[in-house]
Amino acid sequence: MAAAAAAVIVAAALGGGLLLLARRLWPAAAAGKGSATAAAAAALCRMEGKTVIITGANSGLGRAAAAELLRRRARVIMACRDPARAEEAARELRAEMGLSSRERGGGGGRGELVVRQLDLASLGSVRRFCQQVLQEEPRLDVLINNAGIFQCPYMKTEDGFEMQFGVNHLGHFLLTNLLLGLLKSSAPSRIVVVSSKLYKYGEINFDDLNSELNYNKSFAYSRSKLANILFTRELARRLENTGVTVNVLHPGIVRTNLGRHIHIPLLAKPLFNLVSWAFFKTPLEGAQTSIYLASSPEVEGVSGKYFGNCKEEQLLPNAMDDLVARKLWDISEVMVGLLK
Numbered sequence: 001m002a003a004a005a006a007a008v009i010v011a012a013a014l015g016g017g018l019l020l021l022a023r024r025l026w027p028a029a030a031a032g033k034g035s036a037t038a039a040a041a042a043a044l045c046r047m048e049g050k051t052v053i054i055t056g057a058n059s060g061l062g063r064a065a066a067a068e069l070l071r072r073r074a075r076v077i078m079a080c081r082d083p084a085r086a087e088e089a090a091r092e093l094r095a096e097m098g099l100s101s102r103e104r105g106g107g108g109g110r111g112e113l114v115v116r117q118l119d120l121a122s123l124g125s126v127r128r129f130c131q132q133v134l135q136e137e138p139r140l141d142v143l144i145n146n147a148g149i150f151q152c153p154y155m156k157t158e159d160g161f162e163m164q165f166g167v168n169h170l171g172h173f174l175l176t177n178l179l180l181g182l183l184k185s186s187a188p189s190r191i192v193v194v195s196s197k198l199y200k201y202g203e204i205n206f207d208d209l210n211s212e213l214n215y216n217k218s219f220a221y222s223r224s225k226l227a228n229i230l231f232t233r234e235l236a237r238r239l240e241n242t243g244v245t246v247n248v249l250h251p252g253i254v255r256t257n258l259g260r261h262i263h264i265p266l267l268a269k270p271l272f273n274l275v276s277w278a279f280f281k282t283p284l285e286g287a288q289t290s291i292y293l294a295s296s297p298e299v300e301g302v303s304g305k306y307f308g309n310c311k312e313e314q315l316l317p318n319a320m321d322d323l324v325a326r327k328l329w330d331i332s333e334v335m336v337g338l339l340k
């Protein structure tokens with residue numbers, strides 16, 4: 001009896017292990033994706049001559065999107081908080097791509113990577129970044145609002161905003177508004193916003209946007225990701241007939257540095273690592289929808305929509321309230337000093 005039970009357990013463990021291995025070794029098949037068609041589509045989405053700004057491009061999804069758009073020959077501006085970390089990521093990406101750093105200013109046929117400092121937790125930094133872009137860049141074809149901070153302890157930005165709302169929403173709100181003129185003069189152009197499925201637990205509680213009465217880090221993250229979607233829908237309405245589109249996406253669950261503020265007990269770490277290795281997307285898998293919205297001819301002219309796995313998805317009612325979206329826009333304008 002005991003031997004039979006042990007055999008069953010061993011068999012189950014082996015079977016489970018093989019399943020995990022299969023998912024890792026053939027992720028495209030496991031996810032039901034046709035990798036041949038994806039490769040064919042990628043070949044069509046050349047980004048030669050296009051300039052792309054990616055916030056948070058030194059890590060995780062932003063870094064994977066930067067690598068892929070560089071491979072498709074875009075001029076990629078990595079907008080990052082820490083210039084040293086960003087330069088290091090840029091060096092690694094250039095080396096992977098076989099680009100020498102002297103080719104940076106080369107233009108023409110091959111992609112380029114440029115590092116610029118942007119701290120979304122400082123409105124001054126956002127303004128300085130945009131000033132430099134407006135001075136130096138003749139065009140801007142794609143802006144990817146990707147940077148994000150997840151469930152940090154209670155902190156405030158330089159300007160006194162709750163950190164997750166300040167970085168994920170307000171910083172990107174000011175950034176996008178200051179770059180709109182350049183995006184319009186470069187039309188057709190695109191804005192891509194990275195949100196999360198966790199928006200569904202969010203609500204825009206206008207009475208305490210800085211969480212001074214009560215701070216719940218999960219709620220604050222969800223609220224900031226809901227704000228990303230409401231912002232996208234309101235901006236799409238404002239950009240009708242300008243040739244500038246804006247869409248929002250969720251990437252799924254991806255193995256990145258996003259969980260840096262989450263404490264996992266030491267003993268649970270190996271299990272967490274195993275589960276994330278087996279079931280979480282790789283950064284390149286997670287970045288596919290960002291890359292698709294930034295480059296695919298399939299979404300030319302599409303605006304104000306929510307995507308997952310490169311397909312449009314339906315939103316829950318809390319993200320479709322146009323009155324809340326408009327009110328959030330108006331209050332954000334005041335908070336970032338666009339309106340006095």
Ligand SMILES: NC(=O)c1ccc[n+]([C@@H]2O[C@H](COP(=O)([O-])OP(=O)(O)OC[C@H]3O[C@@H](n4cnc5c(N)ncnc54)[C@H](OP(=O)(O)O)[C@@H]3O)[C@@H](O)[C@H]2O)c1
Pocket residue numbers: 055056057058059060061062079080081082085118119120121122146147148149150167194195196197250251252253254255256257258259
């Ligand atoms: N990973 C997931 O499962 C998942 C799921 C849903 C949504 N998302 C969203 O995906 C986006 C990318 O996250 P990720 O998973 O790739 O995480 P990540 O590896 O932690 O990358 C986040 C990036 O944002 C940057 N960032 C953070 N605070 C910033 C600030 N104040 N100013 C400028 N940049 C700042 C980080 O810079 P530093 O390296 O300097 O800190 C980093 O480059 C986020 O918007 C996140 O909400 C991720």
Ligand SMILES: *[C@@H]1O[C@H](CO)[C@@H](O)[C@H](O)[C@H]1NC(C)=O
Pocket residue numbers: 201202216217218219220222
């Ligand atoms: C924090 O917010 C989440 C929703 O985002 C909720 O599920 C949870 O119960 C809240 N925690 C507390 C302590 O209120």
